[in-house]
Structures are given as structure tokens and as C-alpha cells.
Amino acid sequence: MGNRLALVRAERGWKKARLLHELRAAATRRGEQLPKDESLGRRVAVWENQDGVVGDFYRELLCEVYRCSAAELGLVEPPRSEPAAADLVTESFELPEFTRVDPGLVDLLRSQTQTLRLLDRRLGGTAVHGQAVAHVETVQNLVRNALPGTAREHAADELGQAAALAGWQALDMGRLPEAWRLHEIATAAARESGHAAGLGYARAQQAFILLDAGRTADALDLITSAQDTARGPIPSELVAWLHAARGEALAALGERDAALRALDAATAALPPRPEHALPYLMLDAGHLARWRGHCLARLGEASAIDDLGVALAAMPEGQYARAEVGLRVDLALALRARGEVAEARTQAEQAGRLAGRTGSERQRRRIRQLLGQ
CATH class of the missing domain: 1.10.260 (434 Repressor (Amino-terminal Domain))
Incomplete structure (x- = not known):
């Protein structure tokens, strides 16, 4: 056979x-x-x-x-033979209780996701992760029991965004298996929604779990797949974000020239003014400078200091606590590469205090490595 x-x-x-x-x-x-x-x-x-x-x-x-x-x-x-039709109707079949998903309910779910997103940026994942996971479970149950239609697809898109947010928090807290599980929910929901942008974003973000797990080549493959998925009429900011994500994976592999080409492509794709077409994506020139500096710091390049300094100066105080932690760790790495050991330690210690407030085990691990603890 x-x-x-x-x-x-x-x-x-x-x-x-x-x-x-x-x-x-x-x-x-x-x-x-x-x-x-x-x-x-x-x-x-x-x-x-x-x-x-x-x-x-x-x-x-x-x-x-x-x-x-x-x-x-x-x-x-x-099977060799099919049962007789009469045998198929041997007991009653009860349909599930369908939930009523309408545009108004989707707007409420979207508002709750956005509130969690803003709290996450300011406070870090530890403060809101429990709420985020509960929100994912609520939306997942609504989508699972909703009748097919436009409202269900929009709710599935919202589920993908909420699960990607909760998954990123789990990654920042050092919980890689949970992060992977939540991103699997995000990618499945994005497929059902039919939104190529959401699927490309969730799949590329999932690649950062592989980077943290040391599976760098697999991470690059997954980002490449995400770029293939997100072809077509998608916002320019996402195109730039995917290029930058590819640059980080290449930097982790030590492929300097390819990483810089990917980062240059991100700069070229970024629109002159933020479009804010995707609520889950925050990317402007300042964020991209921070990302470029992070990649250069990974490569051990002292030139990262310029990009990181620009990004730190442009970052509103208290608005992006977790992002500031990562930026200061990268700055410490770049300063150490230039031989400025004392200033590198100062930045690392300041990052450590911020990481303690945000609960970022991911960054605390980098700080311990940096300080030799």
C-alpha cells in the first residue's frame, strides 16, 4: 500500500x-x-x-x-467496511454551546490586550504575566466555541496577539517551555485569522526562544520562514522588524557582514514616520538604533556604543523599563570591548537594579555573565 x-x-x-x-x-x-x-x-x-x-x-x-x-x-x-447508516445513529449528539462573538466583544478584548501591553512595557512581564495568561485562556475559549465568520477571525487575530505578548513575557522570565507553548497558540490563532502579518510576527518572535536556547541556526531558519510567510501587502514597519530580527540571528551566528546587511535593509524599509499600523509592534529610528547596537554588541564591536547612546538618549524615562535593561546590558558589553571596564560595570550594575524591578531573568542571566558572577 x-x-x-x-x-x-x-x-x-x-x-x-x-x-x-x-x-x-x-x-x-x-x-x-x-x-x-x-x-x-x-x-x-x-x-x-x-x-x-x-x-x-x-x-x-x-x-x-x-x-x-x-x-x-x-x-x-x-477499515474494510463501513458501518450501516442505521448503526451510526445509536445515541444522541449534543452540539457545544456556541459563544456569541461580535465586533463589540472583539473591541473589548482588543482593549484589554492593549492595556496589558502598555503595563508590560512600563512594569515588565512579572507584574502582569498572570493576567496575560488568563486573558489568553479567555480569548482561546471564546474562539474555540465561536461559530465561523468574520468576528471569529478577528477574535483569532486578537488571540494571536495576546498569546505572543504572554509568550514574550515568559521568555523574559526565563520560562522557555511556557514561552514556546504560548507562541504555538499565537501561530495557530494567526493562521486561523488569515492575517499574514500576525503569523509572520509570531513565528519570528518564536525564533528568539531558540536563540536563548542556543539553537541559533534553527532560529535563523524560523525567521526566514516568517519572512516568506509575511510576503504581500504588510506594513513597512513589520518588514523592517523582520529584517532586524534576521540581523540579530546572523549576529548570534557571528556572521558580521550578513548581519549588517540585514540591519541596513531594516533601516531602508522603515518608513520616515511611524505608521502604527500594528498595535503590537513598536519600531522607529530610536528602537532600530538600539537593535543595531545590540547586534554589534553581540559581535563584540566597540562601535555599538554610538548606536546604543543614541537609543538611550531617545528613550523616554520610565516608559520602556524592560527595553532599557537590555540596552544598558548591551552598552556594558560594548564598553568592555573598548576597554572601559569601570564604566561597563557601572552600566551593568544599573541594568541589574532595573532587571530586579522588572523581573527579567533573561537579562539578569546576561548581567551575571558580564560581571563574572
Whole structure:
């Protein structure tokens, strides 16, 4: 019996890289780890082109990522006979209680997400993470039980934004498994909403979890996938943000020239005046200067000091507490690279005090490494 794996992938328009990513994500949710992409890709080729045997573990993963049964994928023999129609109606079937999602309710959900977003920027994730997760669960239940339609799609878009926010907070608090789970909710919701911008943003933001986990090459692949997803009529600010995200992954890999080209592309794509088309995206010349400085600091370049100094001067006092922590850590790294050890320690210690207030375990870890503690 030939399987239908190649046909099913073609029907979905997935490249092999997309399938490998989905398999790896499904395995991660189960606490399992798959072999490297090269080995896994060969395995997929055998399954699809040579009708190779698919073991129980991979059969379950394939069923999960394609959302098909093993029989629908041609991995097991289908049932020999269908039950008689009379046998199908043996007990009553109760439909779920559908929720009424309308534009007014979506506006309320959007307002709550924005309030959490503003509190997060000023106070840090620790202060509002519990509220953010509860909000995600509320919106998720509404979307799950809503009838299909425009309002459900808008609510799904809001779910994607709320889950990405809560996931970023979890990442900042050093809770990588929770961050990954929340971003999986965000990407699934963005797919249902049909908004390419939301999906591209959530997927690229998920790549930063891989960066923190030391899986830098995988992070770059995921950002590349996000850029492919977010093609078309999307806001210029998001185009610039995705270029900058790619630059950070390349900097983490030590690919200096490629990182700088990506950052230059971000600068070129950034509109002269902020569009504010996406409520979850804050990117202007000052933010981009901070990001460029962060990448240069990762590369050990003392020239990062200029960009970071510009960004620090442009940052409104008390408005972006978590961002200020990261900026000062980057500035400390750049100062140390230039041999200004005392000033580097001063910036690191000030960042440490801010990190204590925002609860950023992610930045505290960087500070401990910087101070040699």
C-alpha cells in the first residue's frame, strides 16, 4: 500500500523545511528531540519517494502536524467496511454551546490586550504575566466555541496577539517551555485569522526562544520562514522588524557582514514616520538604533556604543523599563570591548537594579555573565 505523504504535503503547499519545522515543534511538545534536519530530511524523502516504513512515533507526529488520521495519510489500511447508516445513529449528539462573538466583544478584548501591553512595557512581564495568561485562556475559549465568520477571525487575530505578548513575557522570565507553548497558540490563532502579518510576527518572535536556547541556526531558519510567510501587502514597519530580527540571528551566528546587511535593509524599509499600523509592534529610528547596537554588541564591536547612546538618549524615562535593561546590558558589553571596564560595570550594575524591578531573568542571566558572577 502506497502512502499519501507527498500528496498531502503538496496539497498544503508546504516546503520540506516547513514540514521539518512542524515535526520538530510537535516532538518538542511531547518532550522529545528529533535528529538534525539533514538526517530528518533524508527520512522524509524515503517516506515520500520510496514508500518507506513509518514507525509508530513518527506516524503520530505526522498525523498531528497534518491533522489527518493514519488511514487518511495512507500509513495504515483503511477499515474494510463501513458501518450501516442505521448503526451510526445509536445515541444522541449534543452540539457545544456556541459563544456569541461580535465586533463589540472583539473591541473589548482588543482593549484589554492593549492595556496589558502598555503595563508590560512600563512594569515588565512579572507584574502582569498572570493576567496575560488568563486573558489568553479567555480569548482561546471564546474562539474555540465561536461559530465561523468574520468576528471569529478577528477574535483569532486578537488571540494571536495576546498569546505572543504572554509568550514574550515568559521568555523574559526565563520560562522557555511556557514561552514556546504560548507562541504555538499565537501561530495557530494567526493562521486561523488569515492575517499574514500576525503569523509572520509570531513565528519570528518564536525564533528568539531558540536563540536563548542556543539553537541559533534553527532560529535563523524560523525567521526566514516568517519572512516568506509575511510576503504581500504588510506594513513597512513589520518588514523592517523582520529584517532586524534576521540581523540579530546572523549576529548570534557571528556572521558580521550578513548581519549588517540585514540591519541596513531594516533601516531602508522603515518608513520616515511611524505608521502604527500594528498595535503590537513598536519600531522607529530610536528602537532600530538600539537593535543595531545590540547586534554589534553581540559581535563584540566597540562601535555599538554610538548606536546604543543614541537609543538611550531617545528613550523616554520610565516608559520602556524592560527595553532599557537590555540596552544598558548591551552598552556594558560594548564598553568592555573598548576597554572601559569601570564604566561597563557601572552600566551593568544599573541594568541589574532595573532587571530586579522588572523581573527579567533573561537579562539578569546576561548581567551575571558580564560581571563574572
